[in-house]
Amino acid sequence: MPGAEKAAGALRTIGELAQEIGRPQHILRYWETRFPQLRPLTRAGNRRYYRPEDVALVRRIHDLLSNQGYTIRGVQKLLAAEKGNKAARAAAGTAATPTPRGKTDTQALKAVRDSLSKALDEDS
Template sequence: MPEKAAGALRTIGELAQEIGRPQHILRYWETRFPQLRPLTRAGNRRYYRPEDVALVRRIHQLLSQEGYTIRGVQRLLAAERGGKAARAAAPAPAPAPASDPAALKAIRDSLDQALKDDSAGD
């Protein structure tokens, strides 16, 4: 059987076989990880998009190879999603006014010190 293209949808059977877990485990993960939402068609057939496949692979790795619990993976994924949302929602810092020589000197001095600290660590 030829390999599917990287962007092709995967059935639950194909994905379960790929990661070496039974299909019921993938269905269970869908109940525990709200980020995992495959497409469902008639007869509740599941089709996993490339981003779903990547998430399943990551969950599998965290659980089976890195020793996380289900709860630990839930927290990790929630923190990552929350961090991305916070970074996207945070306004960009206002630039220092170019006409304020004291602010520019403070920036220059902090950069100079950072370079000295960095070269001292080598």
């Protein structure tokens, strides 16, 4: 049914997601090889179905690469650092705190850096 909007929690096909972000499907398949965090569901015939969290990650990767000037390697490092930060907080028994509204990406990254530095200091 063309033109019908999917519900927010609905699975998206690779074609739908590629069209939404304006990139070809092969780019999404390439990103799957570069970002281990991106793991869509695969069904018969290797059809990919992206969950809402996968869609959010693809949008973020697209934004970082297209709008913010990151390289693939830069995005890999950023995502790995965030994963490490979440793991450190989980190990410390603290909940993840969302970035306050109004903070710029630079401020958010500095907060992540400071949090990682503090975690390293506590480990020593």
